[in-house]
Amino acid sequence: MNNWFTISNVEHIDTPALAVYPERIQENIRILKTFAPDIALLRPHMKTNKSPQVAKMLIREGIALFKCATIAEAEMLAEAGAKDILLAYQPVGPKAERLATLTARYSQTIFSCLADNIATAKHISTVFERSAQKIRVYIDLNVGMNRTGIAPDAALELYKQLLALPGIIAYGLHAYDGHLRDVDLAARTQKCNEAFAAVEKLRDQIVQQTGNTPAIVAGGTPTFPIHAQRNGVACSPGTFIYWDKGYESILQEQPFLFAALVVTRVISLPAKDTICIDLGHKAIASENPLTNRVTFLNAPDLEPTGHSEEHMILKTPAGSTYQVGDVLYGVPYHICPTVALYDRTAIVTDNEVTDYWTTQARNRVITI
Structure with a gap:
């Protein structure tokens, strides 16, 4: 059975992507x-x-x-x-x-x-x-x-x-x-x-x-x-409106739901107990300490150890069997600047991407 966040047609979604529910x-x-x-x-x-x-x-x-x-x-x-x-x-x-x-x-x-x-x-x-x-x-x-x-x-x-x-x-x-x-x-x-x-x-x-x-x-x-x-x-x-890990950890009296996630893929297995994903600085807000920037709903034990423009390096638990192409669903620590990194969002309904919305006001100018 799918978790609420999994995307059944994720094979058609180029990553990194921002998914909105x-x-x-x-x-x-x-x-x-x-x-x-x-x-x-x-x-x-x-x-x-x-x-x-x-x-x-x-x-x-x-x-x-x-x-x-x-x-x-x-x-x-x-x-x-x-x-x-x-x-x-x-x-x-x-x-x-x-x-x-x-x-x-x-x-x-x-x-x-x-x-x-x-x-x-x-x-x-x-x-x-x-x-x-x-x-x-x-x-x-x-x-x-x-x-x-x-x-x-x-x-x-x-x-x-x-x-x-x-x-x-x-x-x-x-x-x-x-x-x-x-x-x-x-x-x-x-x-x-x-x-x-x-x-x-x-x-x-x-x-x-x-x-x-x-x-x-x-x-x-x-x-x-x-x-x-x-x-x-x-x-x-x-x-x-979208919620994030930062406020969930602080504002425990506010029961809002995560409604926007970053979707990313494993793109390399560079060393033992190490994977690389396509979630670089350009794909997630990076003002917070490295270990706080993202929490993966389907892989909470992954530990970020490095971050650059196009890549995030993660240490995996002993015995992990990650493969190139595996998909991860991440909750940003800070959603607001993360959204501004994406010109469009993938809209997920009943575990399927059915549409895309433009992040219209991420631009400094629309017409005026």
């Missing part, structure tokens, strides 16, 4: 909705899947808000029919012009973006005023990750400055706390609440001093169940 995607969407008291406040991040087909699956399930990181992802979402899209990125340089072109083309879609300083906000305002448009802007808050954003206790003045800019609408606050990855949910919750307290304080100050109530978008996959319990706060999980 739509029935498991559908189940992950169902699980996602169980975490949210109000699905109207779910704003999934599309950086993981970059797929118009997945976007349409989410839309059919009542998801109305979306988040993305690139202009291409935003264009993909708009073309797929998304009605509210947050570009969770500060558009510096030509990105602002590209964003204005996008918003003009899809005028029935609500677009937003981020800003964390007045100089960039003025640039966005100028670009949009020039095109006779306005765009909603969320202030990007640094709540401890120290990657982007302004400290919440310094953001009130920036919000007031945004109110005076003609090309933008000062609309909300964005707080990404992706650094909070404690395995213990209680510890993660405590740290999340402590970080979010500064966001709540800033929101209250804005209400008191301007009369506006800013929208809030908070969290990623590790903290979205925590933020989902907050009244009126939108949350933005992304990895849930």
Whole structure:
């Protein structure tokens, strides 16, 4: 009997390949909705899947808000029919012009973006005023990750400055706390609440001093169940859609299913207890330690010992009988950048590849 992941017509699949299992995607969407008291406040991040087909699956399930990181992802979402899209990125340089072109083309879609300083906000305002448009802007808050954003206790003045800019609408606050990855949910919750307290304080100050109530978008996959319990706060999980080994090992309270795998073949037997497969750096995310990059569902005892552009070297257990051509099914430790390495995905239904989807938004540019 086949395991859920095996592909009956794998002999026709060139490797390395990315295999996607739509029935498991559908189940992950169902699980996602169980975490949210109000699905109207779910704003999934599309950086993981970059797929118009997945976007349409989410839309059919009542998801109305979306988040993305690139202009291409935003264009993909708009073309797929998304009605509210947050570009969770500060558009510096030509990105602002590209964003204005996008918003003009899809005028029935609500677009937003981020800003964390007045100089960039003025640039966005100028670009949009020039095109006779306005765009909603969320202030990007640094709540401890120290990657982007302004400290919440310094953001009130920036919000007031945004109110005076003609090309933008000062609309909300964005707080990404992706650094909070404690395995213990209680510890993660405590740290999340402590970080979010500064966001709540800033929101209250804005209400008191301007009369506006800013929208809030908070969290990623590790903290979205925590933020989902907050009244009126939108949350933005992304990895849930395909899931990966990294988050499965950390987020034990989230029962999502692996829905995307790398498929690879043994291509050489260079030495005793050693095999080589065609899963190089170009086929799987390689930012993590070598031993963590992939887990093979049908060969969990294989131990990676070397990795290069087109090859992965694996030590085999004593007595193994691997042959050239054997197929392995691997769960990436980090699925998001792995997906971006593939221009298309093999769609597996009932253990058979029946179609291919393009990973449309892996490109930096679609048409804009």
